[in-house]
Amino acid sequence: MERESFEDEEVAAVLNQHFVAIKVDREERPDIDQIYMTVCQAMTGEGGWPLTILMTADQAPFFAGTYFPKEDRFGRPGLLRLLSSVAREWAANRTEIERTGTGVVSRLKPFLEQSQPGDVREQLLHDGASALLARFDAAYGGFGDAPKFPTPHQLMFLLRYALRFGHEEALRAVERTLLGMAQGGIYDQIGYGFSRYSTDRQWLVPHFEKMLYDNALLAIVYTEAWQVTRNPAFADIAKQVLTYVLRDMTHPDGGFYCAEDADSEGVEGKFYVWTPNEVRDVLGDEVGNRVCRWFHITQEGNFEGKSIPNRIGESLDTFLNEAAIAPERWQSELQDAVRKLFAYRERRVHPHKDDKILTSWNGLMIAAFATVGRVFGERAYVEAARRALQFIQTRLTDADGRLRSRYRDGHAAYPGYLDDYAFLIWGLIELYEATFEPSFLRQAVAFQEQQLALFRDEQAGGGFYLTPSGGEALIARPKEIYDGAIPSGNSVSAYNLLRLARMTGHAAFEQAASDVFRSFAGDVGHYPAGHTFYLLALQFARSRGQDLVIAGSRHDAATVEACRAVQEAFLPQAVVLFRDESAQADALTEIAPFLAAQRPVNGKVTLYLCENYACRQPTHDVKQALAELNT
Structure with missing residues (x-):
């Protein structure tokens, strides 16, 4: 829609004549995104991005949808026809349209603002694990069919579940999934880091966009898997992910950028794919042929005539036997080849970098750097976490100590949301356990107390709103417990509160965590597998x-x-x-x-x-x- 419509003068003329056009960055305004995505799902039965909402001046939505082409196409109405039709209807029946919008708000406001309490039972853990394992793909890892998302907190939950209940199948599911992703095209075999999701069952063809939050959570779960299994491949991936973040996603002063686009030069994946001739030009014929064999780079390709490097479905021993090369020699040769291919690739046009710095996602990456640095004794990683925290303290914290949500080009904006506080507190706890410096624990406690004061739902008996008290007035003040691509702020807060209660003896923190569990237990009971960070926190509570x-x-x-x-x-x-x-x-x-x-x-x-x-x-x-x- 960006290219087809919003940059098109004909569409712009219609928009500007009849509408006030507002484009929302959902990463900057998760509150608006949460509210109107719920509206879209309720009105149409589906959701997704781009999200298209038509509303009255007082924010009441009367039409919702996702993607619309400029002109009618494949049975989908075109944006031009839609806008013109709505403009005519508005002129003729404005009162009726406003009544529709008011009705939508009155029906959805309770749904957005209220949670479903219930009994907090250990059975929720078993139900969540069973639902995930019923969808486990034993051949390639992951859960369900294409598209496949990494969703690392599902693996973090299953890892803990496997150890607590001696559940071998859960542990195998975690190991197979982590190995499958690391071997696939969803992992950048040349420059490191994970893409957002795989379009196929095998983890081969990704949507090439790289998100900071995915890489933060994946670095953590690969590290935890190494702790349990001591498989060196898991340690390698965790460290490589952080190598990518330090190299490509770090502000000179320490904060971490949001994302890298999928496209370069207007073509998705162009930056990442190869032909055999390119590889041989860089490495020479002998080494180049071996590297092509190793990464499955072929003449016919696996993505629009070119190849996404991957290691799917082949063992090291098989390769070494067929290539007739000693393991030590191949290891040295491969490392040198990857360095040369990376240097060659750096000369290509890079994908656009979204250089926003979000407090919430930085909190996750601080937790990742602190965790990986603690476990592997790598001081440089812990220092990176410390520098990112300093960035937040100096650029994203007000004089009164309250967090801001977004920084870019010297400007911080938006009062901090629940996720900003929850994820940063998580990062601070991990920094304390990586350094044992009491100042990090003190800051975690201070932000936790501030979060309780700003976000807690006192009337309904617990849980946290997404937005702070006294914030901008929207049609609802949403609460969220669903652990989607990112864990919910409520789930992470329950985990933080329990850990801080145990670290400080602060009984009020433990009570606040209990309130979160009870407040959302009914929601979780409907679909435990969609609330795996909640289950992770609950498992900690039940330990x-x-x-x-x-x-x-x-x-x-x-x-x-x-x-x-x-x-x-x-x-x-x-x-x-x-x-x-x-x-x-x-x-x-x-x-x-x-x-x-x-x-x-x-x-x-x-x-x-x-x-x-x-x-x-x-x-x-x-x-x-x-x-x-x-x-």
Whole structure:
């Protein structure tokens, strides 16, 4: 519609004569998008983008749809005819149209603003896992048929479910899906990073747009899968994703950009595809032929006459046998070849970069950099998370400490939404566990208290609105629990509240999380598989409530070693705190007073394992503590 209609002078003339045309960036205004997408689904039975809404001046919608060509085509009405027809009807029957819009608002407002409470049952976990596994594609990974979306929080939930209930099928589903995506064309084999979704079952042909949020969540789940399986391929992918983000998606001052388009020079995927001749020109015939064989780059191609590099359906051993090459030599040769192909590709016209910086998506990427840096002991990743946080603090935080949602070209706009607070708090918690610096935990608590004050639904007994109190008046103040491409702010908030409650002993946080669970349990019960981050948080709530406190000196080698062992481990049911005996002022006990008595014993690093706020005998044995946590 951008090319066909909005840049067309004939369409513009009709629009400007009869309408006030407003184009909304749904990433900047998720509140408007949430409201009017619900309107479209209710009025037409379907939704999607582009989203087309006709409304009265007081925001009441009376017509909704998605894509309209300029002229009638394939049974779909053209935008020109639609606009002219509505303009005539408005002139003749304006009162009736306004009545229609008012009726739409009155019917949908309760649906948008209210949640369905219910019983918070463990069965929701089993129902969600069963529904996902019933749709699992054992051949290629993922769930259902084409198109396939990564939806990393589904995998994060299943990974935890597999460990908690000893469910081997759930673990196999996670491993197969992660391997399938990493081998497919949805993963950029030359420059790294994941595209938004695959148009086919095999993960071969992506919609080539790369989104920051996908890559953040995927880096986390690949890291978690490495923690569980120790498969080095998962570690490689997690690190490569962050290599891509640092190289191509990072502002000079540390914030992270939104996305890269699918198109370059007006052609989708042109930047990413290859012919055998191009590869041989770069690498020479011998190495070039091997690389073409490795990445399935063929003369006939797999995408509009060219090839998307991929590794679908072939093992390393098979390739090495057929190529008659030693593994070590091939590994070195491949790394050199990918570097050369990447350098060659850099000379092509790049896809457009959406250089908006969103607080919410940056919160997810801060969580990713902190998680990957913590697990693999990579300080550079943790520093990248720290710099992004500083960017938000200096560019996207008001003088009164409230968050802004979007930054671009020196200008911050829009009061922060629920997702901005929820995702940033998640990032701060991960930064604390990666560094054990109390300042990050203090900031997380402060933003959590601010979120409760601005977004909590006090009348309906819990849950959070998408927009803050005192914000712009729209036809409704929406609440959302559906965990779609991105987890909902309510689901992530429940998870944050539980973790902060355990870290600080703040009982009000735990109660607020319980209110979220209860407030949306009815919605989740209708379709548990669509609420997997809610289920992830619920699984944390239903765990044994374990806390691990490490007490020692930050400058002591044994303490550093103990912290590294704990930071590398997968402990989805626990929170970890570090009591630094060498700090001049014990900042942590100011935030968590219950830690005052947990100090090193006999001058040695000491670990305290607590369950539901009752602590066992302290130990100096890290392996013993981790074994008890994983029992």
